[in-house]
Amino acid sequence: MFGTKRNNPQIDKEQLELVKNAQKRIKQKKRLYFHFVCFLIGSLFFILLNLALGFGKGFRPFNTNWFVFAILIWLFLLAYHSFNVFITHHFMGKDWEQSQLEKLVAKQKQRIEELKKTIPVTNQSNMRSETDDKKKTNITSCLTIIVAAAENDAIGKNNQLIWHLSDDLKRFKTLTNGHHIIMGRKTFESFPKPLPNRTHVVLTRQPNYQVPNGVVVVNTLEDTVEISKQDTQPFIIGGGEIYNQALKIADKIELTRVHQSFEADTFFPEIDTSIWVETNNVYHKKDDKNEFDYSFITYKRK
């Protein structure tokens, strides 16, 4: 629908570098482990070959079975391999210095993230919007677009979301709790029922659109903004048609960038960086509850 695509991943580069280093170390250790297992099996094989099958029975240098020397030579190679993995690669060279530096930076970042988590997100966002409001004396509310978009800007297919990211849903819930949520008629119809503790504002051109009690219906985008002015931070929550129009009037974008591309029929418009400035970007790796890597990114109108 809004078929613009962008190929501009915004993954935290430092974290990616750190992940790469960690993967390199894991590979080195895996290879050593594999070598160790081969050594055990190989040694057993040499012993069986010599003692059980009689292979090279006559060959006894220094009056000792040949397999003893074979095993000792292999053991030496294994020790050399271990030395390389645990000493040379680990404690020497620029790579090690770099990785130490990155580890320290990552630890500090993690610590900052942990400290941030101890402050409830709603308070943070309220504090931010209050500060914004004070700066912009003419504007009473901070109209915020909240969206989860893939690398190719896909946001939905067949009037449904495409992925399941538990942390994104939690963030949506925390940020929008207690606020006005403005949405297109199709997005409203994709919900099984209205979400608790939010004022739903549904945009439609239909004159007699029927909704459950408590849901507000409006026929123009201007009316949605007017109604939401009583809220310090109303949210535009989609879908594609509404985002496309709201980008012209919103003050802020809370984007969850899902680091994957998807087939879709609805897309988020390209974010014009001459208009929007990125003010926050936190990268998260996929885990049990989040099936893709993603970043929480905040943009503010310049």
Ligand SMILES: NC(=O)c1ccc[n+]([C@@H]2O[C@H](COP(=O)([O-])OP(=O)(O)OC[C@H]3O[C@@H](n4cnc5c(N)ncnc54)[C@H](OP(=O)(O)O)[C@@H]3O)[C@@H](O)[C@H]2O)c1
């Ligand atoms: N990833 C995300 O963060 C996210 C968030 C929300 C939704 N989505 C996805 O987005 C898709 C839905 O988006 P969509 O673009 O198809 O539909 P939509 O934007 O939710 O709703 C479009 C409808 O809104 C009404 N409308 C639009 N502009 C209007 C205007 N200026 N004045 C009055 N009414 C107006 C029209 O309703 P009438 O036809 O009734 O006139 C129109 O058909 C779904 O797949 C959903 O899952 C994704």
